[in-house]
Amino acid sequence: MSAFDCLTEIPDVLRAALERADDGVVIVDHAHRITHFNAAAERIWKLASFDVLGRDAEILALKGLQADPVADLRDEISLVRRDGSRIRTAIALSSVKIGGANHYIVFARDVTIEAERRVRIGLLHAVSDQTNRAVIISDTEQNIVYVNSAFTTLFGYTNAEAEGRRAGELIAGRHTDRKAIAKLIKRLMHGGRRGEAEVLVYDKDGEEIWVCARIDAFRDTKGRVKHIFALLEDITETKQLRSLQQLIMGALADEVPIGEIADRLCRRVEEIAPHVVCSLLHVDAAGLIHPLGGPSLPDDYSRALDGVAIGPDVGSCGTAAFYGEPVLATDLETDSRWQPYKAMPLAIGLRACWSTPVKAKDGRVIATFAFYYREPRAPSNWHRRIVEACVNLGAFAIERKEARAEIARLAYHDILTGLPNRAQLRHLITTAIDACPTGSHVALAFLDVDHFKDVNDTLGHAAGDELLIQLAQRLREQIGPEDMLGRLGGDEFVILLPQRNAESAARVAADITEALAAPLKLGSKLMPMSASIGISLYPDHATDIDTLMQQADAAMYMAKQAGRSTYRIFSAEMNGLTEQRLALIAALRRAIAEGALTLSYQPQIRSCDGAIHGVEALSRWRDAVLGDVSPAKFIPLAEECGLIEKIGLWSVREACRQMASWRRAGLNIPCVSVNLSPINFRNVTLAARLKDILAEYDLPADALMLEITEGTFMQDGVAALETMNAIRELGVGLSVDDFGTGYSSISRLAHLPIRELKIDRSFMRDIEKDAAALAIATAVVRVGQGLGMTVVAEGVETEGQRKTLAELGCDVVQGFLYAPALPPVAFERWLIEHCAEQARAMQGRLDVGPAGSDAVRRSA
Template identity: 35%
Template sequence: MTSPIATILIVDDEPKNRSLLEVLLKPEGYLTVTANSGEEALAMVEENPPDLILLDVMMPGMDGYDVAAKLKTNPATRNLPIIMLSALDDRGSKLAGLSAGAEDFLTKPIDRAELWVRVRNLLRLKEYSDFLAQHNQLLEQAVRGRNEEITERKRAETQIIRLNRLYAILSDINAAIVRIRNRQELYTEACRIAVEHGHFRMAWIGSVDSKGTGLSPLAWSGFDEGYLDKITLAIRNNEADTLVLAMRALQEKKPVVCNDIDSDPKLAHWHIDARQRDYRSMGVFPLMGDDQPVGLFVLYASELNFFDMEEIKLLTEVTANISYALEYIKKEEKLNYLAYNDVLTGLPSRTLFHDRLVQALTNAHRHRDRLGVLFIDLDNFKNVNDSLGHHAGDMLLKQVAAMFSVCMREGDTVARLGGDEFVVILDSMTSEDDAWMVSQKILKLMTKPLTIEGHELLVTCSIGIALYPKDGEDAKALLQSADGALYLAKNKGRNNAQFCTAEMNAKALERLTLENDLRQAINRQEFLLHYQPRVDLISGEITGMEALVRWQHPVQGLLYPTKFIPVAEESGLIVPLGEWVLRTACEQNKAWQRAGLKPVSIAVNLSARQFKQQDLVEIVTRMLKETELDPSYLELELTESMVMQNVEAAIATLSQFQAIGVKLAIDDFGIGYSSLNYLKHFPISFLKIDQSFVRDITTNRDDAIIAKIIISMAHDLGLKVIAEGVETDGQKSFLSLHHCDEMQGYFFSMPIPAEEFEILLRERCCMSMTKPRLL
């Protein structure tokens, strides 16, 4: 069916381009003719039609689109395959060429191997098309002939149907290869075409690992009913003996077929499964890359002896084309990676960094978020290159890049600009302190020695910080500000971080000093607890207390939690501080009980970091045992946001606390997630209404409604309600009228030292309760 020599017409107004294409096609043995314009090409086609045309797009006078359109509207040349050639690589140019009627599109400069594959494929398709036309003509003659044998007519019909099917597979998969630039999408489309147009019962494609033996199914189409799951299980269990055809195709690097699965003893393991799914024949076709198998295209047919020589030949061509497409995708991915990533460290390069910064700034402007940029420069990096060589310098840069990445939050970007310069984008910051915290993490991490080729090195860095929008509203301004801040850091002796403004640097210095003082305060035991009583809104008696930490700073005096707790949270010091608060509160409560005072519960706030500790329940259990406090007199308060971050884990932890007898409360209720659907699943005893609702409860209708709803909902769930921040008789009366259970706030008592709280317990102080009136 294959013609001995194919004639290819090359149409290009540039003589050099025509000569180059002739040279590229010569090894394939094609006969080439040339035309230097669209008009000349049309005249040559009319006189002596070629088998294929390579048609340049941009030509003076009649361009390639016009030539293709004229050829495709002429019935005599409609089936003449055309490959458009263009230096333009955009999607619009390709679509314009395909719309004009071209079968394929190649981008200049032309890759020789790609040219050969595309030309060979289209000539192959033309052969099938011509062959089909001949058979259709013969069939028509046979039908008209009175003496034509019926069997001959049926044979011709069958052959035409078969050729149509083969033509459809090759044509559609080649079209998919031209169109698709995604590996998974190409696999899926190839399987679909094989089933829908090739009439296969099932088709699947799997990738091969670097060793050339491990197989992973990635795409499939057709009637499966769990067959591929069994193959996947066999692969996972390393049952190579049950996948003999696949293993053989991988080892021999060539197609392997079985035209009678049910009778092949090598496939005995699959006989029943294949019979149930009507798989009679199968073919395994390797996908190659660099002369090694990179995947398999596996097809199943419902007919015996389905894979004849013509079928195998065509499917071998199809898999060769898919293999070439995979190589093209691989090269394209590598080029894209190299264009946007630093080769040495794997971090985003300057180009990708700039794209991400522009996008981050757009999002920050739209959502009114804060954004930070950190310029990082390694101190004295030149000394490493000069003393140990550039190879050691490269190894150092790779290690440092990995360390910087560890310090980042999810969604942040760290990039390498070149040399020893790095830059960081901190997206969606909650406060300006976030940028400072990240810079301190980096500086702290860099204090650890690095080992490079047997040499232990201590490498420091300088960091410049700029913030959006105060230090710049576009990428250029922000980067200039960060660069200026880096200059300040270097002038201050390196190994430090600086903002670009004196105000921000003063604030950062104050925070750093506070953190250092905080570390010392824990060792020096400079903390103390104040206790705020909770009272019953019916009896007025004290029912419990909340332990609130204070810091007796040696210079600044008594500091309240709002001053130092955020620093403790961010630095991680909240964990040892929280354990001190918990132990001290339990010891104090037990001491009052031993003194014969009325037993009441003590509430301790847990921080988010504490709640995430894996051994939190064990820590609390141990402290209760050591202080001898009954668990029923300890309450732990958590915020809504803490328990909603990971609901399942939160429920598990809270259930463990419930099991040991510790009571639980949701603090600041109403300002967090307000996830009422989940509330019923938490084993809690109390809800605390946030003081922001209580403050205006008598003057703000919305706050009043919210408070009433919270109280009613909590009671329906069997929970008690505690109102925080009660400061007036009106607030107390409103809460009492609407059946709130308890309250705490300045109306009864502010948080007070232990000795003053002891007096309240000894004297059994109560809040005077008058009958609430309707407000």
């Protein structure tokens, strides 16, 4: 039976149309029987028409066909076909009258592919909304058809607000590079490949955003562009701001001057923020402004800013630097802080200024970073992000340059005084000589502090440093603005006097000598001071720097030889004296190396019975060429040239060797005293060295006494005290030599491991007639007795001095009254004679009885 036999009422034309329709057409009569089933329906349900015509519509599994269906129904269903396959079908159901009876026409269309496409599109939408990159899809006319949620987040427009609008109208603005985008789209429309560009765009509120736009096209099967696709990445911070960092780091690595770095930074900022004119100002330690960078500002405007002091109402930059806070002036015309300064910026079209302080790590304001605008306005969020980055980068660049400048300064300046050092002085002297007019002079003055070592030894290095600082200040006050002061090192200074002859230089030296006569205040102490000055002249004395410096040094040494606190001008004869000094140092080195030094021994006698208390070992030097060289000459020389420590250790070893030799020979000498320099006590191994020496010669520790000056425990106090305690733990005695001439206090003395005090020989000369000398000697004896120490008086030459000391209770006396310092063999003869005399005296006392005691004592 034909599919149309039941539809005789339908015209043939309509039946033919239904049969050829692309959609499946099913007609169901009022009894729910299928009366028409076209070819398309056969394909959808995979059923032949003759299998379904006349049968109940349930065979089609259409749940919407009820006994009394709705008039119209549209739906999309999942259809399970007879063979078990499943497709997605769009169903439309309508009720019609055929032959006066109700029939239902079902239109069915296979939409499986479309449904799958929609699912894929939904997934793509979901993925698109999950990415942090903005997506825009537009038609070929650039009308937006889709934006993702990232676009909404970045620009503020919803899909509804964006759809239908041209992309260029939506996010492009005044400074957007439209030509770059148009070029990419044109290339795509002509079959070219995709491309990308960095452009400045704007969000819904007008804020600038730098994006990297990657643009491509969706094409149909024939290659025709159907849609344009743009993927926008926010590079505001990731690239644009990073480019600022790369610019600064690269410039610093290339040692670019700070002014050029600042200009490069400002230019780059003006590229990524086209609305602004950028400026970077340095703020010095005195609070003065100095332009660093501002290439878009006129030169006269920058010059006008140079040297302006910061303050509470000094435009935007001066105020920001003063308060350490950002300052915004949205309208320079009316802002009160700009009234004295507004004329120049307004004249060049600048109407607003926003300045931010640049701070160092320690909180100091070292610069300001400013944005000028050509219209009254506030900074955008993009501008704020730029400034935040630039402030940090600017601080880093300026601090780095300050650090490198400080390193360079330290390379040419003395750390303690800030004066030019030896390297810089050579440059200054060369410059002064090169600039010296014909017939003029350059004077060079060397200045050395007199007795500076005593300050270090007694008051410590901190006091010595303070003295040098105050000395430098006093010297600055005595020289002219064209003169230059420098420090060679230690207590040596150089004064460069351009265009000064001998007479003029001598006046400067005399003024300095007079100015130094007033004592310096070091803490609570007034410290008298003086200096020796030597002067040489260019070109009279020499034409090269090295010779000039040597001559000034030789003249200074002559000033010291003349009694210090004076000056000398170089003369040809001084060269010979300098050579003599150098020859003496060389000879001393040879003497130490070849064992040419010797020790002489001066006896120390007990006051109570005249018996020997010990001996003091004193260094002597007899040179084959120079003859006998006084210790007063070669000991200071050894201290100057670094030989004194070696001499001290040699003296200990030689004294112990001699003591061991005497003891083996039966000479009973209780103790030997050896003088050591404070330098010896800086060596932490001193106690161990002494222990080894004593063991080597099998001597008890109490056979050795070390004489030290007060400076030994005044300087490097902690280290020296540790060494002294270690020595006392060995059993070796410590004696303070020349006590009373230094600055040590009795309270400190009480806490030191000292066994003996020695009264300086300077008090002996007048002890019989000078009340002050007697009072000092009395005080030293009382201090020693009170602290349980032995008191030794040295320099005793007369019987009257000995008697006075004995009456004071002084324990031991030493001096020419008994014997000078003697070589070992001579001392042995003296000791034998002294012991014999002591024995005779003892016998005499026994013979004459008490009445003859005075005569016996005199004979001793």
